[in-house]
Amino acid sequence: MLENEDNQAGKKDQAVHQYSDSNDPATVAVSTPTFQSKAPSAPTRYESQLDPLDSGDEEPATATCFERSTSPTTALQRNKGAEYHKVGEEGVAKMHRFSVYETASKFYLVGADVLDRKFRILKIDRTADSEDLSVAEDEIVYTRKETNQLLNAVDDGNKASGGLKLRCSAWGLLGFIRFTGAYYMLVITKRSQVAVIGGHYIYQIDGTELISLTALNTSRLKAERLPEEARFVSTLSNLDLSRSFYFSYSYDVTRSLQLNLIQAREALGEGTPRKSADYHTGMFVWNQHLLCPASSALRNTYDWCLPIIHGFVEQTNVSVHARSVSITVIARRSRCFAGARFLKRGTNDSGFVANDVETEQIVSEAMTTSFHAPGPQLFGNPTMTSYVQHRGSIPLHWTQDNSGVSPKPDIELNLVDPFFSAAALHFDNLFERYGAPIHVLNLVKSRERTPRESILLNEYTNAVTYLNQSLPQGKKIIYKAWDMSRASKSRDQDVIGTLEMIAKGIVSGTGFFRNGNGLHWASRTQNGVARTNCIDCLDRTNAAQFVIGKCALGHQLHALGITPDEMIEFDTDLVTVLSHMYHAHGDMIAVQYGGSHLVNTMATYRKVNQWSSHSRDMVESFKRYYNNSFLDRQRQEAYNLFLGNYVYNQAQPMLWDLTTDYYLHHADPRAWSGRTRKNYIQWYNSAYLQERHMPNETYPVDALAGRPLAFFDDYWSEYYRPNNLSTFMKLLSYKANSLRKYPLPKDSQDGTVEMIASQIRPRQLQASQMREASKKEVTVAEPSATVTLGGARGLPLNGELLLKVPLPERFQFPSPQQRSRPEAPEAIFSGPQGPKTPLNPEMGSKDKSAVTQWTLNQFVANSLNPFVIESEADEYLRYINHPSNLPLVTSTEDSPNSKSDLQDYILSNSPGTVAQMQSTEDDIADFTEFMNVGEDPLTVTEADTSKKRYKAYRQWLKGKSLFKQQRVDA
Numbered sequence: 001m002l003e004n005e006d007n008q009a010g011k012k013d014q015a016v017h018q019y020s021d022s023n024d025p026a027t028v029a030v031s032t033p034t035f036q037s038k039a040p041s042a043p044t045r046y047e048s049q050l051d052p053l054d055s056g057d058e059e060p061a062t063a064t065c066f067e068r069s070t071s072p073t074t075a076l077q078r079n080k081g082a083e084y085h086k087v088g089e090e091g092v093a094k095m096h097r098f099s100v101y102e103t104a105s106k107f108y109l110v111g112a113d114v115l116d117r118k119f120r121i122l123k124i125d126r127t128a129d130s131e132d133l134s135v136a137e138d139e140i141v142y143t144r145k146e147t148n149q150l151l152n153a154v155d156d157g158n159k160a161s162g163g164l165k166l167r168c169s170a171w172g173l174l175g176f177i178r179f180t181g182a183y184y185m186l187v188i189t190k191r192s193q194v195a196v197i198g199g200h201y202i203y204q205i206d207g208t209e210l211i212s213l214t215a216l217n218t219s220r221l222k223a224e225r226l227p228e229e230a231r232f233v234s235t236l237s238n239l240d241l242s243r244s245f246y247f248s249y250s251y252d253v254t255r256s257l258q259l260n261l262i263q264a265r266e267a268l269g270e271g272t273p274r275k276s277a278d279y280h281t282g283m284f285v286w287n288q289h290l291l292c293p294a295s296s297a298l299r300n301t302y303d304w305c306l307p308i309i310h311g312f313v314e315q316t317n318v319s320v321h322a323r324s325v326s327i328t329v330i331a332r333r334s335r336c337f338a339g340a341r342f343l344k345r346g347t348n349d350s351g352f353v354a355n356d357v358e359t360e361q362i363v364s365e366a367m368t369t370s371f372h373a374p375g376p377q378l379f380g381n382p383t384m385t386s387y388v389q390h391r392g393s394i395p396l397h398w399t400q401d402n403s404g405v406s407p408k409p410d411i412e413l414n415l416v417d418p419f420f421s422a423a424a425l426h427f428d429n430l431f432e433r434y435g436a437p438i439h440v441l442n443l444v445k446s447r448e449r450t451p452r453e454s455i456l457l458n459e460y461t462n463a464v465t466y467l468n469q470s471l472p473q474g475k476k477i478i479y480k481a482w483d484m485s486r487a488s489k490s491r492d493q494d495v496i497g498t499l500e501m502i503a504k505g506i507v508s509g510t511g512f513f514r515n516g517n518g519l520h521w522a523s524r525t526q527n528g529v530a531r532t533n534c535i536d537c538l539d540r541t542n543a544a545q546f547v548i549g550k551c552a553l554g555h556q557l558h559a560l561g562i563t564p565d566e567m568i569e570f571d572t573d574l575v576t577v578l579s580h581m582y583h584a585h586g587d588m589i590a591v592q593y594g595g596s597h598l599v600n601t602m603a604t605y606r607k608v609n610q611w612s613s614h615s616r617d618m619v620e621s622f623k624r625y626y627n628n629s630f631l632d633r634q635r636q637e638a639y640n641l642f643l644g645n646y647v648y649n650q651a652q653p654m655l656w657d658l659t660t661d662y663y664l665h666h667a668d669p670r671a672w673s674g675r676t677r678k679n680y681i682q683w684y685n686s687a688y689l690q691e692r693h694m695p696n697e698t699y700p701v702d703a704l705a706g707r708p709l710a711f712f713d714d715y716w717s718e719y720y721r722p723n724n725l726s727t728f729m730k731l732l733s734y735k736a737n738s739l740r741k742y743p744l745p746k747d748s749q750d751g752t753v754e755m756i757a758s759q760i761r762p763r764q765l766q767a768s769q770m771r772e773a774s775k776k777e778v779t780v781a782e783p784s785a786t787v788t789l790g791g792a793r794g795l796p797l798n799g800e801l802l803l804k805v806p807l808p809e810r811f812q813f814p815s816p817q818q819r820s821r822p823e824a825p826e827a828i829f830s831g832p833q834g835p836k837t838p839l840n841p842e843m844g845s846k847d848k849s850a851v852t853q854w855t856l857n858q859f860v861a862n863s864l865n866p867f868v869i870e871s872e873a874d875e876y877l878r879y880i881n882h883p884s885n886l887p888l889v890t891s892t893e894d895s896p897n898s899k900s901d902l903q904d905y906i907l908s909n910s911p912g913t914v915a916q917m918q919s920t921e922d923d924i925a926d927f928t929e930f931m932n933v934g935e936d937p938l939t940v941t942e943a944d945t946s947k948k949r950y951k952a953y954r955q956w957l958k959g960k961s962l963f964k965q966q967r968v969d970a
Contacts, residue, residue: 061191095111098170100167100168100170103164104215107123107213115723118143120138120140122137123138133176135297137300137304168189168209171189171190173185176213179648180229181226181229186209186211188247191206191207194314197328197362199713199719202251205245205246207242235634236638238635256360256386256388257360257513258386258692261371264379265696265697268695283336284332284333286309286310287306288643310333312329312584312585312589314328315732315736316581323562324365325557326363327578329585331585331589334356339661340633340636341628346394346396349421350667351423354392355538358390359585360388361549364384365560370713370716382514382517383515384514385556385560389529389545391589393533395463396413396459397414397422398456402628407625410452421683424467427684430529431684432688436471436474436689437477438477438529439531440480440531443484444460444481444535475689485540488600496606503551507530507555510526510527511525511526512526512552512559517698518698525691527692537593538589538590542585543601543605550568550578553574594624595623599620640664641655646664
């Protein structure tokens with residue numbers, strides 16, 4: 001138990017803080033706790049949640065504090081019948097909300113679980129030496145009443161020095177950091193939900209607070225008053241932690257979905273609890289430097305502290321063929337060799353490159369929430385897929401000096417290594433993270449008047465050629481160099497078409513991850529990665545990653561059984577939503593590294609909206625130049641301080657006095673000069689080249705058998721939030737709808753957006769044109785060419801594509817083989833209204849003017865001459881003539897001329913068929929048994945288990961699902 005403030009505190013029960021769960025984001029101020037003469041009544045937790053128009057999260061952005069009440073004088077001893085838990089029992093470990101209390105000599109962190117029912121306390125000594133972090137971790141899990149009594153006891157014991165005061169409320173603890181004096185504690189004060197994966201929420205940090213751990217009455221520890229200390233604090237504030245930093249309480253957001261599920265399944269097979277991630281050495285854990293003091297002082301570091309990533313997280317829900325699909329894009333920026341654009345180029349001597357970002361695209365069907373399949377089969381949900389890409393600077397020793405006024409400084413190769421040691425270390429690290437093969441897409445310029453990027457092109461090509469000499473067949477680096485900038489400026493080259501061909505080869509070579517149980521649903525793993533780079537790894541790289549992601553999306557949807565093939569057209573709502581996500585993804589990565597948003601977007605490379613995008617590109621270019629020239633140095637100092645690249649030492653100069661930070665990111669030559677050098681030929685680890693496989697274990701074994709689901713994955717409490725009232729407007733699943741988040745093409749003059757039935761069909765006609773066409777005369781045309789429906793937004797339909805069951809003949813549309821192909825844009829098919837142009841010509845020419853003219857002819861012809869096919873006309877006539885065929889008087893006599901559908905159905909059955917429709921003795925016995933219900937029909941006895949009505953129940957007891965599962969081919 002905790003050490004007490006005085007002797008009285010040791011005699012009192014443990015107490016718990018009580019939060020006022022106001023969901024009003026405006027009420028973020030933290031007030032001092034009030035002391036009352038008696039315990040207050042239970043607070044109304046959901047008063048502010050009753051407004052359905054409030055679009056906030058399910059919980060407030062700011063962690064509100066709880067109101068303490070004085071403990072009764074007669075309840076000083078612990079109740080004998082009270083619950084007594086230790087850390088780890090029944091999954092009580094993770095803390096989701098904190099209240100920070102302070103006395104003159106100590107800090108108290110009161111942590112609560114996700115349901116605010118179990119509480120733990122952490123005590124921090126403020127009077128310890130400035131170089132030491134004195135933290136006492138209590139492993140007892142308390143109830144609300146016990147924690148409330150403990151805090152009141154501490155307050156009573158410190159009345160002389162001011163008592164116990166509330167400092168702030170927080171959503172999480174990021175760790176501890178020290179500059180020249182005492183330690184600081186960094187906590188999360190505001191957050192917002194951005195995504196949910198497997199029932200686990202991912203949050204964005206919206207506010208933080210740096211709390212000094214020095215005592216208020218100790219002058220020797222007032223480090224914040226020292227000029228150097230104040231400057232360090234100011235330097236750290238240049239890193240805006242409220243933008244693009246993310247965390248999760250129960251999902252390892254620092255690793256990919258494939259790696260998380262593989263580790264969970266391996267733990268099941270070994271019969272051990274789920275493996276905890278090694279956050280201390282993770283290259284994507286940005287607060288690793290702050291976690292190091294916590295790891296030394298705490299036994300259960302990650303029960304209190306949260307690892308965070310820096311990058312981008314976005315999620316949206318789309319509807320594809322009436323099936324809800326969730327698309328999540330997660331970008332993780334490496335903390336190794338991190339920095340600003342011109343200050344961090346190439347690689348360091350450890351093989352870490354600048355602007356190293358891992359992008360993961362998770363596509364899942366919202367049929368089930370968790371990672372688990374019915375049975376239950378742990379971590380066997382077959383509706384989870386993902387694809388991982390990588391971007392990073394060219395792994396060579398090169399720099400750019402931006403001290404001048406040139407927006408494009410010259411590129412210098414600082415070191416020419418004939419063995420390419422840094423590149424070898426980098427690719428060996430990629431093999432370790434993703435496996436083989438590695439597809440390298442190099443998009444730097446190949447032809448320039450003054451050689452700049454082409455210098456790196458030649459050296460990079462030589463490096464890959466040298467490294468491939470030692471790799472075995474089938475595991476070699478697949479290298480593709482293409483001058484994308486030159487292709488985008490050429491009129492006879494299709495940039496997107498070329499990228500699509502490259503993307504198809506990459507996705508088919510690396511594969512993608514799809515979860516499964518190995519029995520009913522086959523699992524797939526991604527082996528290898530697509531490594532894309534240009535000179536900055538921003539504009540061209542983001543466009544290429546979008547095309548690769550679009551290709552991977554087609555494969556993912558096809559694997560889920562949603563689409564019939566892997567191809568998705570560009571001009572569709574689904575691709576529009578994906579392009580918005582990758583555009584926001586690229587903007588965020590560009591701001592973090594280059595200081596501005598993307599200069600060249602997908603609109604630039606697709607050559608659409610040239611006039612509007614040109615002015616925007618100029619503004620972003622100027623912003624990038626300004627930030628690189630005047631603000632990058634301050635951001636770099638903040639990076640070095642937060643990441644622990646610079647640690648204060650009296651024998652070294654101050655951070656702001658360094659002329660260069662080269663030695664902060666490169667190893668000291670004296671440290672590695674005496675060590676044995678790595679083999680220049682066997683530069684890779686052969687174990688990293690082995691193919692990844694998903695373990696088939698989905699049931700716990702050995703000591704884990706019989707454990708509840710919450711022991712392995714307690715997603716239920718976090719996602720469904722029992723006993724919590726909410727509204728649709730506050731649910732992330734509702735707010736993540738693509739219609740609410742991303743603007744789609746306008747379909748009417750009033751600016752409203754109308755979704756088409758399926759988001760994978762291309763948009764071609766505007767709704768205003770369709771309404772104008774509906775007023776014209778209807779023309780019946782032969783179904784020999786591509787056809788459209790007047791009320792289906794001018795889109796080609798095929799009944800066999802959308803439905804899995806055969807349609808009646810009158811509902812079937814011509815198949816693609818039955819449709820005629822026009823030979824030229826002028827190809828038409830005749831009708832009473834004159835020539836008509838088909839909607840889906842297959843353009844063989846890439847001339848943009850011909851495509852524009854063809855689109856104009858298409859709009860005019862189909863707007864003025866709407867038509868339907870003959871089968872549709874027959875169906876419409878049958879529909880409107882059906883009431884006239886119904887008899888007005890119902891009688892027992894059959895009309896000789898009546899030909900109703902019911903009579904046709906009855907007469908179609910032969911007399912023998914009707915005679916066979918008799919009940920057998922077995923049927924009568926089954927019916928009698930079914931009607932024989934006991935006095936208590938809800939109780940199932942052993943004698944009832946053999947009855948047919950309990951067949952499904954017997955199957956369920958054996959671990960099988962109550963519902964029939966249909967296998968979906970991968």
